[in-house]
Amino acid sequence: MVTRILVIGGGIAGTTTALALHKAGFDVSVYEAHPDSAEDIGAFLTLASNGMRALAQIDASAAVTAAGFPLTSMRVLDGAGTEVAQRPLGEADNPVLRFRCLRRGELNAALQTEAAHRGISIRHGASLASVQDDPDRVTAHFTDGSTTTGDLLIGADGLNSTVRRTIAPASQPRYAGECVFYGYTDSATPAEVADDERITMVRGSAAAFGYAVSPDGETYWFARVAGEALAADEIAHGTPGQWRDLLLPLLREDATPAADIVAATTGDILVTNATEMPPGAPWHSGRTLVIGDAAHAASPATGQGASMAMEDAVILAKALRDTPDTDTALSVYETLRRPRVEHNTTVSGNISRGVHTPSRAGQAPASRPADEELARLLEWNSTLGINV
Numbered sequence: 001m002v003t004r005i006l007v008i009g010g011g012i013a014g015t016t017t018a019l020a021l022h023k024a025g026f027d028v029s030v031y032e033a034h035p036d037s038a039e040d041i042g043a044f045l046t047l048a049s050n051g052m053r054a055l056a057q058i059d060a061s062a063a064v065t066a067a068g069f070p071l072t073s074m075r076v077l078d079g080a081g082t083e084v085a086q087r088p089l090g091e092a093d094n095p096v097l098r099f100r101c102l103r104r105g106e107l108n109a110a111l112q113t114e115a116a117h118r119g120i121s122i123r124h125g126a127s128l129a130s131v132q133d134d135p136d137r138v139t140a141h142f143t144d145g146s147t148t149t150g151d152l153l154i155g156a157d158g159l160n161s162t163v164r165r166t167i168a169p170a171s172q173p174r175y176a177g178e179c180v181f182y183g184y185t186d187s188a189t190p191a192e193v194a195d196d197e198r199i200t201m202v203r204g205s206a207a208a209f210g211y212a213v214s215p216d217g218e219t220y221w222f223a224r225v226a227g228e229a230l231a232a233d234e235i236a237h238g239t240p241g242q243w244r245d246l247l248l249p250l251l252r253e254d255a256t257p258a259a260d261i262v263a264a265t266t267g268d269i270l271v272t273n274a275t276e277m278p279p280g281a282p283w284h285s286g287r288t289l290v291i292g293d294a295a296h297a298a299s300p301a302t303g304q305g306a307s308m309a310m311e312d313a314v315i316l317a318k319a320l321r322d323t324p325d326t327d328t329a330l331s332v333y334e335t336l337r338r339p340r341v342e343h344n345t346t347v348s349g350n351i352s353r354g355v356h357t358p359s360r361a362g363q364a365p366a367s368r369p370a371d372e373e374l375a376r377l378l379e380w381n382s383t384l385g386i387n388v
Helices: 012-023 049-057 061-065 104-117 162-167 232-237 240-251 258-263 305-322 326-353 372-378
Strands: 004-008 027-032 044-047 069-071 073-077 083-088 099-103 121-124 128-133 138-142 147-150 152-155 174-185 198-203 208-213 219-226 270-276 288-290
Touching: 004 012, 004 138, 004 147, 012 027, 012 049, 012 104, 012 305, 027 147, 044 049, 044 104, 044 305, 049 061, 049 099, 049 305, 049 372, 061 099, 061 104, 099 104, 104 121, 128 162, 138 152, 152 162, 162 288, 174 240, 174 326, 208 258, 219 240, 219 258, 219 326, 232 270, 240 258, 270 326, 305 326, 305 372
Parallel strands: 004 027, 004 152, 027 121, 073 198, 152 288
Antiparallel strands: 044 099, 069 099, 073 083, 128 138, 138 147, 174 219, 174 270, 198 208, 208 219
């Protein structure tokens, strides 16, 4: 019987999972290698309606909506700056389920604060060294020499997961075909912005671009550029000026606001290689399981990484709550989750590699939160059952 659960990783996936497990009645503790909650503070993300739905099931909506700003519609521009599509985003009519744009560090901090309010232990500076998985317990060994033991260990430790290496050492993330740039500026609000709560996607000739303007007038933007992966040393030592010099010639090929937005960005620009986990990698062994990016990282093209992790959290907690033993719970969880998340990985990777259907550009096929089956699975007061 599972009573004590160890969560390795205090980011979005790990902390949301801890909140869900705590609500399900489990004794859960989180161990985070980063010394504080500000990991990846330079990047921003959008939580889709399916992610917001998952948060609502564990009573965490208010903690997240206190940060960032809502997005209720999306428009698409072509390279000439002509609007070719506009549509509502997700469940725009429901304030609780609206898309939300926020910085990753803000989201981490909001979730961790909520966990602390509920009495969930989060130990920072706890870097995992190895996992010892025994028949009746699992032990986490940390680099400072300390250990902790539980009935189940959940690896929510991201793309370069230490936990995954203990389960499937041959499973390695791979480059998804494009580099992604993120930045902010408060001095280049696009002139054509006529309303708020909207994200604009640009189908550029040489780069995909997107931007949204916060209520304070700050423009959040990203650019996705296909090509060879950047070297780790290049990313680590690149300057904002160098990144602007790389992006501007590409963006100036088109008559869109993208180049002006990037040119006006004088602060930091975060750069990363889009990366994904190949489908089919093992997710669990014995008393050890990986979730979120550690299990099924996708390129950011569909914008579903955080939302998929939040779905993971709720469905895992329900599986452990509703099934008679750990093996059954983990099998039920994987049966329910693998088709959906691996579809998202495939779709997102195809977009990043430029092999998607052009008419679907700018869309996130995996973010259809009105899907009745998903809503049923996430509904906290419904039982998953064993025969699913």
